[in-house]
Amino acid sequence: MKKSVIVIGAGIAGLAAAIRLSAQGYQVTVFESNPTVGGKVSWIKQDGYQWGLGASLLTFPELVDELFELCGKRPSDYYEYIRLDPITKYFYEDGTTLNAYADKNKLAGEIAEKTKEKKETVLSYLQYLHEIFDLTEHTFLRKSLHRWNTYLTQNAADIFFTNPMKMGLFRTIHKKNESVFKDKRIVQLFDRYATYNGSNPYKAPSVLNIIAHPEFNRGGYIMKDGMPSITQNLYKLAQEMGVVFHLNTTVDEIVVQHKKAVGVKVAGAVYRADTIVCNMDINFAYSKLLSHHKEPVRYTRQEKSTSVIIFYWGMKKKFPQLDVHNILFSSDYEQEFRAISRGEISKDPTVYIFVSSKVNPDHAAPDGENWFTLINVPHDSGQDWEAYVEKYRHIMTEKINRLIGEDIRPYISTEVVNHPQKIREVTQSYMGALYGNSSNKVMSSFLRHPNFSSDIKDLYFCGGSVHPGGGVPVCLLSAKITADLIQSDNEKRKQHKSLPAAT
Numbered sequence: 062m063k064k065s066v067i068v069i070g071a072g073i074a075g076l077a078a079a080i081r082l083s084a085q086g087y088q089v090t091v092f093e094s095n096p097t098v099g100g101k102v103s104w105i106k107q108d109g110y111q112w113g114l115g116a117s118l119l120t121f122p123e124l125v126d127e128l129f130e131l132c133g134k135r136p137s138d139y140y141e142y143i144r145l146d147p148i149t150k151y152f153y154e155d156g157t158t159l160n161a162y163a164d165k166n167k168l169a170g171e172i173a174e175k176t177k178e179k180k181e182t183v184l185s186y187l188q189y190l191h192e193i194f195d196l197t198e199h200t201f202l203r204k205s206l207h208r209w210n211t212y213l214t215q216n217a218a219d220i221f222f223t224n225p226m227k228m229g230l231f232r233t234i235h236k237k238n239e240s241v242f243k244d245k246r247i248v249q250l251f252d253r254y255a256t257y258n259g260s261n262p263y264k265a266p267s268v269l270n271i272i273a274h275p276e277f278n279r280g281g282y283i284m285k286d287g288m289p290s291i292t293q294n295l296y297k298l299a300q301e302m303g304v305v306f307h308l309n310t311t312v313d314e315i316v317v318q319h320k321k322a323v324g325v326k327v328a329g330a331v332y333r334a335d336t337i338v339c340n341m342d343i344n345f346a347y348s349k350l351l352s353h354h355k356e357p358v359r360y361t362r363q364e365k366s367t368s369v370i371i372f373y374w375g376m377k378k379k380f381p382q383l384d385v386h387n388i389l390f391s392s393d394y395e396q397e398f399r400a401i402s403r404g405e406i407s408k409d410p411t412v413y414i415f416v417s418s419k420v421n422p423d424h425a426a427p428d429g430e431n432w433f434t435l436i437n438v439p440h441d442s443g444q445d446w447e448a449y450v451e452k453y454r455h456i457m458t459e460k461i462n463r464l465i466g467e468d469i470r471p472y473i474s475t476e477v478v479n480h481p482q483k484i485r486e487v488t489q490s491y492m493g494a495l496y497g498n499s500s501n502k503v504m505s506s507f508l509r510h511p512n513f514s515s516d517i518k519d520l521y522f523c524g525g526s527v528h529p530g531g532g533v534p535v536c537l538l539s540a541k542i543t544a545d546l547i548q549s550d551n552e553k554r555k556q557h558k559s560l561p562a563a564t
Contacts, residue, residue: 063088070340072100074524076295077540083302094311099292108475109426110375117415119282120275121534139294141285148281150384152464154392176244190274207511237267259366259496261398315350322520336519343510343526344491360510365440365494368481374432375475382465387414401439410436441481441493496531512543
């Protein structure tokens with residue numbers, strides 16, 4: 062008889078975990094409180110325009126492919142992704158524009174042509190990022206940091222004993238980039254990758270510079286049909302694998318008996334299973350689903366990541382000045398992060414504009430574009446977000462007008478707005494923090510909640526608020542770690558039961 066698993070939450074990590082466990086032979090049931098799957102990777106549609114709710118750029122697309130191949134399916138039968146070149150267009154207040162090309166040599170040439178940097182310096186730094194990523198990937202991204210056997214490997218020894226200085230554990234992202242590059246514009250370009258996990262480049266350890274590695278050394282991609290097509294196709298695949306979904310169904314409690322998770326309670330009814338996987342934000346998991354159990358404050362009370370204000374604008378005009386991904390930098394990056402650290406927003410925030418209709422025109426009305434226009438902001442700690450929205454709509458449009466040389470306001474035909482309070486309510490992200498805990502300290506990686514409960518047997522966790530962190534590829538790795546732990550733990554129990562009794 063198959064062992065049963067209940068997954069709470071159908072975000073991208075919950076879907077991936079359900080698929081992996083089903084492929085391993087478990088009978089999987091998923092409960093999702095929203096009427097649709099996807100969590101932060103879902104659609105917003107209005108007036109002939111559509112936008113992905115959150116993530117826009119895809120790295121490591123093979124992590125998505127792997128799920129389909131694991132189930133004996135061809136990824137190309139489900140979706141298509143496109144390698145971007147350039148990946149991002151950068152705008153600076155001094156009038157400089159810079160294309161971040163997918164080809165390393167072309168990128169280095171672009172930087173050398175438009176700044177004070179040498180081509181060799183750029184290429185050498187990208188090689189350094191490649192080496193550090195290769196050194197850390199297996200231990201930090203593909204294994205649990207909360208099981209001792211992770212550290213009993215040569216790879217772990219190389220990280221902690223042979224190469225700790227090369228790893229950059231003891232200086233910040235900014236200090237490392239400042240030591241490599243002379244031009245402040247290029248320092249700023251590489252500093253911005255801290256925002257990919259909601260951190261501050263002036264505080265986060267420089268090892269996190271490896272976040273830039275996938276784009277510059279492996280390539281940045283976009284899903285032809287939009288990022289939500291990932292979760293929609295994972296949902297389809299999961300159903301094909303026999304996973305049962307209960308949408309629009311809220312789990313009220315994880316049922317624990319004798320320190321073992323035995324099921325979930327939904328509207329007074331108990332659904333039992335051998336194993337429970339929670340894809341809910343870890344803070345809400347303990348406050349809502351495990352309220353009778355001790356909260357692991359060493360994990361849940363860490364500094365939270367940043368959040369965002371997003372204007373989803375339907376533009377009734379096409380703008381050739383922009384590419385698919387665009388960054389309009391602030392004139393003082395450090396001041397921008399100082400403001401966020403105070404729980405405020407800079408008077409001159411960096412603006413990110415993503416236009417998926419440049420790849421798929423169906424995402425916008427005819428002759429128009431769908432702008433996903435974002436600024437980084439602090440997580441929700443009681444700010445008046447509606448007032449901030451009104452203020453920063455004006456600040457952001459003024460900045461865009463200045464840097465692209467055209468007044469965009471007459472062309473905004475429709476608008477949807479997102480901010481930390483809404484993000485908290487819609488996606489159950491604690492304090493509206495997009496990535497759970499921040500990574501602003503050297504030990505941050507070790508202070509994310511494990512992929513399992515230390516106190517409750519057969520209770521596991523996956524998603525952006527637990528190890529190894531947030532973002533689409535990292536959440537997919539979180540699901541893999543969790544599924545592997547469940548399989549490993551069950552195999553160990555079988556082996557233990559099969560041992561002959563002592564005489």
